[in-house]
Amino acid sequence: MDRYTRWSAFREAGLWVAAIPVLAPVYFVAATAFKTPADAAGSPFAPPAPPTPGNLTRAWAEAGGESVSFGQALLNSVVTTAAVVALLVAIAAPAGYVLARRASRVSGLLFGLFTLGMILPVQLGLIPLYAVMVETGLAGTRGGLVLVYLGLQMPLAVFLYAGFFRGLPAAYEEAARVDGAAPVRIFVQIVFPLVRPVTGVVAVLTGLFVWNDFFVALVFVGDTGKVTLPVAVYSFVGRFSAEWPLIFAAALIALAPVLLVYGFMQRSITRGFVSALRG
Amino acid sequence: MDREGAVGPHRVPWSFAAPAVLLYGAVLLGPSLAGAAYAFTDWDGLTAPRWTGLANFREFLGEPEGAGVLARTLVLVLLYVVGVNAAGLGLALALNRTLRTRGLLRALFFVPAVVSPLVVAYIWKFVLDADGPLNAGLEAAGLGALARPWLGEPGTALGGIVLVMVWQFSGYHMLLYLAGLQGIQAELREAAAVDGGGPWRVFRHVTLPLLRPVLIIGAALSMITSFMVFDQVMALTGGGPSGGTDTLGTYVYKQAFVTGRYGYSAAVALLLVAVVFLAALPQLRALRRGTG
Numbered sequence: 001m002d003r004y005t006r007w008s009a010f011r012e013a014g015l016w017v018a019a020i021p022v023l024a025p026v027y028f029v030a031a032t033a034f035k036t037p038a039d040a041a042g043s044p045f046a047p048p049a050p051p052t053p054g055n056l057t058r059a060w061a062e063a064g065g066e067s068v069s070f071g072q073a074l075l076n077s078v079v080t081t082a083a084v085v086a087l088l089v090a091i092a093a094p095a096g097y098v099l100a101r102r103a104s105r106v107s108g109l110l111f112g113l114f115t116l117g118m119i120l121p122v123q124l125g126l127i128p129l130y131a132v133m134v135e136t137g138l139a140g141t142r143g144g145l146v147l148v149y150l151g152l153q154m155p156l157a158v159f160l161y162a163g164f165f166r167g168l169p170a171a172y173e174e175a176a177r178v179d180g181a182a183p184v185r186i187f188v189q190i191v192f193p194l195v196r197p198v199t200g201v202v203a204v205l206t207g208l209f210v211w212n213d214f215f216v217a218l219v220f221v222g223d224t225g226k227v228t229l230p231v232a233v234y235s236f237v238g239r240f241s242a243e244w245p246l247i248f249a250a251a252l253i254a255l256a257p258v259l260l261v262y263g264f265m266q267r268s269i270t271r272g273f274v275s276a277l278r279g
Numbered sequence: 280m281d282r283e284g285a286v287g288p289h290r291v292p293w294s295f296a297a298p299a300v301l302l303y304g305a306v307l308l309g310p311s312l313a314g315a316a317y318a319f320t321d322w323d324g325l326t327a328p329r330w331t332g333l334a335n336f337r338e339f340l341g342e343p344e345g346a347g348v349l350a351r352t353l354v355l356v357l358l359y360v361v362g363v364n365a366a367g368l369g370l371a372l373a374l375n376r377t378l379r380t381r382g383l384l385r386a387l388f389f390v391p392a393v394v395s396p397l398v399v400a401y402i403w404k405f406v407l408d409a410d411g412p413l414n415a416g417l418e419a420a421g422l423g424a425l426a427r428p429w430l431g432e433p434g435t436a437l438g439g440i441v442l443v444m445v446w447q448f449s450g451y452h453m454l455l456y457l458a459g460l461q462g463i464q465a466e467l468r469e470a471a472a473v474d475g476g477g478p479w480r481v482f483r484h485v486t487l488p489l490l491r492p493v494l495i496i497g498a499a500l501s502m503i504t505s506f507m508v509f510d511q512v513m514a515l516t517g518g519g520p521s522g523g524t525d526t527l528g529t530y531v532y533k534q535a536f537v538t539g540r541y542g543y544s545a546a547v548a549l550l551l552v553a554v555v556f557l558a559a560l561p562q563l564r565a566l567r568r569g570t571g
Contacts, residue, residue, distance in 0.1 A: 004377045012378045018370075019387050021446070025402045026390070028412060032405070044405075044412040095299030101291045110300065117307050119555045121507045123531045124548040125310025127317070127324065127541050132310070151306020154299055183292055212395035214510045215532075230397045234514075237401060244405055251398045262393045266386045273454050 029255070033248040040245045055249035059236070068225050070253065073232035078257075080142060080228055081210045084149045085203050088157055091150070092202065093192060096161025101170070111162060117155030122216065133220065140224045148220055149210050157202045164198045165191070200272035211258060229254040311552075318549040322542035335546030344522070345547075352506065352526040355441055359505040362445040364497050367452025368490075372482075374453065375460045385457070389450035396447065400514035403443045404430065433523035436516050440524060444511055448504075452497050459493030460486075492566055499562045506555050527551045 002008075032040055034051035060070050068076075099107050099114075129148070130139065138144030168191070176186045192199075214230040221227050227235075236250050262269070318335060322328035339345035374385055391399060406412050407429040414426035429435045460467075463486075470485045487494075509528035512518060518525035518533065525533070527547065534544035 002377050004379070008377060011373060011376070012380065015373055015378070015384055016380075019384065022388060022391060022450075024412075025406055025446075028405060029402055044415060091298045091302065094295035098291045098293060098295040102293075110296065113308065114303065117303055119503055119552065119559060120307055120311050121528070121531075121548060121551055121555075122307075123507070123509075123528065123535075124314040124545065124552060125307060125312075126314070126548075127535060127545065128313035129306060129310035132305075147302070148306055151302045154303040155307070158299055158303075183290075183295075187291075187295070208393060212397070214395070214397045214514075230395050233395075233401075234397060247401060248405075251401060255394060255398060258393050258395075259390070262390070266389075267382075270385065270389070270454065273458065 029248045029251055032244050033252045035245050037243065037245055055245045056253065059246055059249035059253060062236075068227050068232060070232060070250070072225060073227055073229050074253070074257075076142070076226055077211055077228040080145060080149070080226075081207055083142075083146050084153070084210045085207050087146070088150055088153055088206050089199055089202060092154060092157035093161050093195070093199065094187060095154075096158045096163075097165050097187060097191060099158065099162040100165035100168075111159075114155045114158045114162075118159065120155075122152060126219065130219065140221055140226065142221070142226045145217065145221050145226065148216055149206075149213075152216065153206050153209060157206065160198050160202055161195065164195050168194060197272050200268070204269055204272070208258075314545045315549050317542050318546035320542040322545075323539050324541045328542060331542070335543045336550065338543065339547055339550065347522075348525050348527060348530045348547075351437060351524070355437060355508070355526055356502060356505045358438070358441045359444050360498055360501045362441060363448050363452050363501050364494070366445060366449040367497065368456050368494075370449060370453040371456030371460055372486075375457060385453070388453055391447045391449075392451040394447070396510040397514050399447050400443060400511050403439070403446070404515055407439055430516050431520055433520055436520065436524045440508075440512055440515055443515060444505065444508065447511075448501070452501065455497050455500075456490070456493060459490050462493075463489040495562050495566045499559050499566075502558055502562075503555055506551060506558075 028044055031046075031048055032044065033055055034048040034053065036052055036054070039046075039048060062070075099111050133139040133144050133148075136144075138147065172190050172194070173186050176190055181189075211228075212230060213228070214234060217228045217231045218234070222231060233247075233250050233254050237247055240246050317328060319330060319332055320328035321331045321334070340349070370388055374381060374388075378384065408414075409426075409428040409431065413429065414423075417423060417426045427435065429439050466489060467481075467485055470481075507528050508526060509532065512524060512526055512529050513532075516524045518529045527550075531544050531548045531551065534540045534547065538544075
């Protein structure tokens with residue numbers, strides 16, 4: 001590493017100036033969420049004086065539209081995201097393992113199909129998929145939503161796992177096989193724990209996608225009791241179109257869990273990303 | 280093929296891949312193939328689809344509305360790909376040095392990437408509003424003549440959308456390039472020492488060529504996401520003013536769910552896949568050549 005010189009200090013100051021545009025909008029959300037409507041009509045730069053929690057309680061009580069309360073939407077987001085992340089890891093990891101360990105025309109074809117899936121927009125198959133979901137009674141249910149997210153996120157997860165398993169020496173598996181271990185046991189006890197960095201990246205990418213997604217949730221569970229936070233915020237904005245203090249209070253409630261988790265896991269997230277991207 | 284030999288008689292059962300293949304096939308691949316078939320029909324979702332051949336494609340490409348959507352999407356993609364990768368690479372280069380608050384700065388620049396694009400869009404709608412902080416700031420700085428309803432005028436609305444997207448994902452690309460830079464650290468230092476060149480020459484002749492694979496990944500990722508952008512456009516402008524910011528993602532959605540022209544919508548979506556595929560193919564080829 002290079003030495004810290006006067007130039008470094010100058011550069012560091014410059015970076016903090018560059019960080020102002022990153023932080024300013026976040027400040028507006030936080031400040032406006034605690035202002036009274038009269039206060040908010042003044043300068044957007046002024047801090048709330050005094051801060052009022054009224055918007056937060058009102059947003060919590062009223063947000064989400066007719067079909068769902070904000071607390072219910074928060075719970076929906078937590079349950080849906082957790083289910084998708086857990087199931088995706090359990091399904092994509094063994095699939096990536098087969099594709100990496102089997103070198104045949106079939107595995108090559110499957111790998112190509114999964115790669116293609118990364119550029120298929122959900123819009124292309126949306127209507128046929130929606131029709132099937134309605135026919136099977138899965139439209140509007142949480143199980144249906146989880147299935148859709150799993151299918152959409154599968155290509156990237158399989159791709160990442162397969163890439164990492166390819167770089168993993170097969171010596172441990174060989175030893176276990178010689179000892180007479182069955183494939184499932186070898187995978188669960190030996191191979192899977194070795195790819196923890198990819199599991200971390202898949203979990204973070206998928207978790208963020210599901211937690212933040214608006215489009216898929218709107219189409220498949222819109223106007224039901226199963227809507228997730230972004231849909232709740234969206235319908236909220238529709239009803240209180242220019243009441244920024246109220247809108248930002250709702251946005252803050254939706255934002256807080258992600259920022260909290262990121263704050264606690266920031267170091268391991270960054271490290272996991274770096275190690276997986278280099279692999 | 281040699282890997283098979285290395286693993287010996289040990290075979291991972293195909294059944295390990297079955298659930299993944301089933302889910303992907305049922306949710307994404309199968310419906311996409313069905314959608315591709317509907318692209319050649321006139322279908323309203325209620326009555327039986329009528330085969331019309333290439334009529335949908337001809338209509339989209341031949342009429343000003345469709346051609347405008349396509350041109351606008353290409354402009355948005357170009358501006359976003361250049362903007363987000365330049366910003367991400369710049370941040371990564373600046374933050375790959377010895378700094379006292381390096382960890383904190385890296386964490387801060389990544390924060391927008393974890394926030395829902397919808398929420399980000401609402402925040403910026405507030406900032407860019409006619410009575411918003413940006414115009415207030417311009418007026419306070421004596422630049423009131425520049426103030427305008429940024430998202431309400433066709434000339435600035437598309438640029439505003441790109442700005443919001445670059446703001447949100449620069450930190451994501453920064454992380455990508457930091458990973459790349461850390462992978463080449465040792466080679467970099469040796470080459471630069473032998474060379475004895477200035478910082479610009481080291482960057483131009485050493486860093487940039489070594490970063491090539493990561494640059495290609497960054498370009499491909501940003502291109503794919505921006506071709507399909509939906510949430511941000513919908514929340515910032517809804518495609519307005521008067522269709523002035525409709526891009527492929529919102530246009531496909533509106534044709535299907537607002538106008539009920541499913542066949543036509545599927546044709547535009549299929550065109551989108553073709554464009555993304557054609558644009559991503561040379562990059563993936565270059566990547567294989569660069570690493571293989």
